Amino acid sequence: MLHYAGFTRRIGDVDRGDTVMDYLAAERERGITIQSAAITFGWRGRQLHLIDTPGHVDFTVEVERALRVLDGAVAIVDAVAGVQAQTLTVWRQAAAYGIPRVVFINKMDREGADYKKCVDEIESRLGIRALVLQAPETAVRGRLEGRALESWIDAVTLERVTYEITDDRTGSKVTRQRLTAADASYATAAAARTRLVEALAEVDSQIVDAFLGVDGDHLQVPADDVRAAVRRATLANRGCPVLLGAAARNIGVQPLLDAVVDYLPAPTDRPAPVPLDPEAPLVAFAFKVTVDAQRGPMVFVRVYSGNLRARASLDNATRGGVRERAMRLVQMYADTAEEIPEIPCGHIGVVLGLHHTRTGDTLLDPHHPSLHGVKIATKLNKATHPPRPVGLQLHGIAVPRPVFFCAVEADSPRDERPLAEALAQLQLEDPSLHVSFDEETGQTLISGMGELHLDIVRTRLLGDLKVNASFGALRVSYREAASREAAVDHTHVREPSRAAMRVSVAPLPDNDDNAIQVELSSDIPELEDDTVRAAIEDGINSGLQRGTLLGFPVARTRVHVDSVQHFGVELTTPAALRVCARQALARAFAEASPQLLEPTAHVDIRCPEKHLGAVLGDLNGERRAHVLSLGDDAEVSEKAVVAEVPLAAMVGYASALRSLTAGTGSFSMEVVGFGQMPQQRQQQVIRESLGYNPE
Template structure:
């Protein structure tokens, strides 16, 4: 049986979890449709999800449809949990983007659609809630064309919208207007079809148009729009038929090299790790030694798979193997983390698609005795969401977390209390800045020359790189000039040291080049005993590299940049006057301003640290009619006082204190050549 790994995505409250329930009920997986309000849905299994009525973690459930096994992945809709959505995108064959027929296209809807288009993920659009008061399918269609994509076509008509009796009638070959709209859309992307249609429209059959619609949808070129209600079931059969007709089945050779992606990690009843894996190629079997690795990181030692479950028809039966195209749960991989790739072959789509977290908060236990328990609990949460970005300050007994927003912070606080029994206090969120080199800078220290107490020679040069380039390590010394283990020690320590620059922030967009290297070869006495005091080790390079790199960064100079969002603000035109002083006070910079009738559209940039206050003040200044959309736009230089982040390392900026911490003896180095 073919498989389709399908994602359900939406802005919060558009009805994607209700749609999931309706699809499961129609497939016979559940006997009764659950309610988000009652906390009885199949995919919102966490107590916190049921109480809040929102999806926090992605969930997988399977059902059969027209001979295809559909693995349906329900995802969070709140922007604070966008990282969960990102990980699901890496494993999808297709997606359904849910839009409310009442609220229409919303901020998160646009973020999701842009990402789906960028990744060329075949996407159907489902306009939900046609039975709700205020539903307006035509208005939503115009919004889809104007705000999401012009390459969309309605697949059905809605009769009696806004009432419980709303019905959905699919378009067919008899609908002249539909075939004309379909032909107009499809001929934009196919010259041969355009030529045939221009020469003789009647010669292009409806069957050919439907076939071309499926082909272009699977290539991510066009987006069929369906209508319905997850509550009443109206329009659901048309959508169900479209899933298997228009979206592509999973591909991959079961006998190929093993390749997969871990998109979720959870703990079982006994505390064991369970990894959710989408297989792209090959087959993993029980008792197989399975290598795995983080994105762009070296492969770690293989671990033996002790058990496998495969999602199938609403259940998760134990199996001996999971093959390409399927989603399985693997036991036995003790060091596995969310985002890891498994197997010898690189899995597709392992890179990050959404912006990184731009806020940070400090969390401390309310009871000092819970310090260790808090650290363990946060480590467990970081297994599930690596973007939490734990940063521990042992001297202060504090741990910092990277966040997307205030709701995520509230959820983590509740999770710590409910799942781990740890009550914690969170400090106010602050923007997560970065540092960039202002220019080139270089430094080196030579073995056996003061003031270098280590048996290593390291020279490093730091050069600025284009914005968004990240950090890169290069060699300007011969590859065989010293053992590879020493070169690797320098490279790993460089990346570790760049996490805290001159002002304590992560250093980005730079190239670090190894310009000098040297070591003392392994020494031993006549009787063959190894003499460590006369031989270089990897530890010498790991301890010296931070001193050299920070010296080079200090000479290069760094500048601190704060994260900014691009905003799109729709307000009544007569409220622009009262709103403008607030925008100025929040350092928001409008770039464009358009007034149409009684509506004003503003677009520009605003510091991330100011977005929350704008969201809070906007309803009162716009009579509740203002609509704000924000998306990460990059970083801008900090103006005024430069924010300094407390260090959590041994502080290589202060040499004497650093040496006292990393070596017992900073002087009296043994003589040698």
Template sequence: MTSVNIGILAHVDAGKTSLTERLLHTAGVIDRIGSVDRGDTQTDSHELERRRGITIRSAVVSFTVGEVKVNLIDTPGHPDFIAEVERALGVLDGVVLVVSAVEGVQAQTRLLMRTLARLRMPVLVFVNKIDRRGARESELLAEIRAELTPATVLMSRVTGLGTPLARASARQLAQQDFAGELAELLGDHDDAFLARYLGEGPEPTAADYEDALARCVRAGEVHPVFFGSALAGTGVAELADAIARLLPQCSGSGDGALRGTVFKIERGWAGERTAYVRLHSGTLAARADVAFHRPERQGAVTGLTGRCTAVEVFERGAALVERTAVAGDIAKLRGLKGIRIGDRIGDRPGEGAGPGGPQLFAPPTLETVIRPTRPGDAPQLYEALQQLADQDPLIDVRVDRTQAEPRVSVSLYGEVQKEVIKATLAEEHQLDVVFEDTRIICVERPIGIGAAVEEIGSQSRTLFWATVGLRVEPGEPGSGTVFRRAVEPGSLPAAFHKGIEEAVRATLQQGLHGWEVLDVMVTLTRTGFASPISTAGDFRRLTPLVLMNALRQAGTQVLEPVNGFELEVPAEHVSTVLLTLAECGATVATTVLRGGSYLVEGHLPARTAREFEQQLPGLSAGEGVLLTRFHGFTPVVGAVPTRQRTDSNPLDRKEYLLRTFGRL
């Protein structure tokens, strides 16, 4: 049996989870359709999800359409949980993008479609809620073509639009208008089909139309649009059939080397980790020894091994069966200690280990300090946050142990995510916590060139048996940290070279002002050691002092994050909103009238985005809709923000040495 892995994506409240329920019901997996309002859906299994009525964590269910097994990943729609969407995209064969027939194309929908187009991901569009008052068809189709993609073909017609009797029926090739419309679109992307359609060879048959459409969809060039209602069930069978016919499939064979991607981690009742893995090739059985590799920051890769004690594969809804997993399966693995989201099973990344690559969405731009209300709960809080970081590594738990009472901070996308973390800590770990004020996360970039060296035999003689020289200079935008060697590879043992590079990358997590240093080139210019006295530890401990001396000479500039924003606001309130945007430091790029509302786009400093978002309901009579996304960094104007250091402070030689040798 072949298989296809799909995701359902949408703006919040467009009906993703309801569509998942209806697909399972249509496939005969469930007898009763769950409700988000009742909290009894298959995919929102977490108590917090049921209570809030939103999807927070990705969930997997499975069903069969004909001879094709469909693994479906339901993803969050709220922007605060966009990281969950990104992790899912790395393991999907195709996507169903849900659009509400009433609200239409919304800000989050546009962001998702732009990302999918960048990936050339096969996309089927499902217009939901055709039975709701205010539902639109031809106007909405024009909106989809204008704001999402022009390469669309309408696959269904609607009768009774906007009423409880609304029905969607599939368009047929026997209908001349549909055949002509489809042929014109396919001809734009498939030269062979176009030639036959124009009379160069046999006239295309219905099967030829079908094959050409499938090729174009799988290449991410054409996007079929289906209308329907998840609650009423109309149009869903046609969508399910299209998922099986048009999206790329995996043969399900066990051929090839083992390759897979970990996209989700859960904790069991005893704290053990369970990994969700999409297999790209090979097979994986219980009690097998497994190699897995972890892409680290700035391109490094860590190799690990473990024994998989159990392998379970999704079958019929959320049910699991114990069997050997094959290519195309979504499997739950137990027993691999220390495994994390993003790890690659089998071959090393870069050797065909499946999807991955650069981050698709922006990292969090906010951070906050979390304190337990009971001081004695600090160790339990740190452990609980580490478990949450297993599920979402981007929260980036940081601990400042230089204070009498350690301070724990996390990175965030927004206030809803903060509320979810607080509720999760209370319900799952019995921890009551308070958050300090949220602040933006800045970065530093070098602005000049600096160099420093410390040698054996000088002031470091009795402290570190190592010679290290480093040069720091600005790197290419977006390059992160580039480490180079201007010394002979054999001038040091390999372990010493490795110790220097690892210390460089770790030290640059906190620059002159405490922020991570990006787009920097570090060159190793001088080395020396005393055999057999020198150790790798000497190089690891000396490198931060040398590096920060060089960075101090180069100087750094602090940059703050800037968000791109899309704002929908009623026409009668646009003047007031634009004035407030200007007061918040925004730059407006476009203002377009669409119906009775304006679509405003531009850029807004992240530090004022929350302030504007809080004012927006009052400015727009509660009808304004704002979506922000990370756009880039811009130099800070005015007072330079600093971040409290959490390391041994290599900027202060005396303090660093005292901390390094345990005297402070």
């Protein structure tokens, strides 16, 4: 895309490790995208902001925060593998934000490529009407290795689109030829146009009028009417355009760019959180933060209202209105920055000089009407809980809880500070990375979304940030839940402070893995004081972060504060109330027969039939898998196994599967929830974690 738009002179290659967007050393070494990168370029007189997101499930938060600010998306589907598990995950993320999508079926030059099967899966598995805009005309052997599809049928314009494959593999010369009835490919074009118009008729009423206006002749419907119908269906999320290509051969890229302009929405076509008005007070959303060694924190923002100008004052409404100054504004081209005077309404840019802003924060003009009469924070609270939000709040970004963790330790006392600073930087960049300190063991724990996620963190700490540290074994992050009701009366006394309260806990249904209910009795006079209520809530919330079995977060539990005894403002301070609430919750939870909940993964495995027995035997053995389905993928002569497996049993599965299938197996995995752990397994986990049997 960048090459054809005139942004780069040569086309980068993932295998060579010289792509523009994947610029981190770990990305180039592994040939994958780890963190989303943004770039701006023009096409057909439009300015496009392109964000390249990772495909691996461990980096799903990168996809989430990019989708939060995008107007449209291009989903890539493998022509051989079809719709995969992670395709479904990302598709659901985009659907949750109502983002119109275009589908690009890639790798059409590979053996076993079947775009018709992919189209069927798009409709059956993704649940949307596929509007197929192209059809392959022929496959020939050219100067390139393997099969190169050099010409396509455009079902919208009834043209043959031909790519001239030159020795430099650019595929940049594209010619279009109008087909006539005398052409051998006319029947293919007619069939493709008929299918497209009939598919449109199911999701767009106006195309039916155009169809009847030409006496029901699919081929006579004007191309402009077809194009307009595709756009309406796409913007309404009733259908999605489907295009074909072979990205490794640089085939199909220009029509995809045309489809982005023709069918995906402009900012004014999308329902924005606030009206897109350049004359209104500034409203911007911070969707990503990175740290540059020279520039410091770089905050990626989308401006929804007003225009953000350099050196403007901003109030961070999410963090109590703390004021910051946008010292400089830049436009990012992957890892290259170009300074700009302003970020216009509807556009994406980067702000330098914001030291307190984090992912998901709302930035407002200090004179925004929603801030009138609001008490603004003069500085951030350094305690665990930041100031309460003020003014207009844009919808934040949901960050899933981590499911894997490991210990990290500085190699020497002088390495402790660099390690802490490096971890703080990575946390700032990656909100799905959690860092905590275990007071019982004295260890620093880092928690993430998966094996690859934590492996990348380790690589960046040791390689990019040059930290001297050692890492412990990878472990799974469980949850703790009450299994029965319990209540305690607790008094906290630490001279000169004192507080007392009664706290009860009870289990919640298992239909929501992270469900927590905190209730404060409505007939407690002391709770009419906002300071008292806030202190108790803070204490309860703090206690829920660490259960009494192994210190994992509490889930599926209801907490009720039944009574509070106040000994006067001099004795019952907010600090005393917080400590009392936390201690009372810990005692009540310990008496509620707490149990461990273990994360469960939905696993999709593909392997040759001759290895199926070994794979199933491994799953049904110590991995404690529940096999959901067995199927055939006849196109690639593989067996497909779908199972739910405890996540702890999937640690190291990539290596195990390679061994079981002689390197021919592959799998994808997605954490889908938490399940109750068998008692025998729970006792084993507790023994392994504590180093002894607590009984």
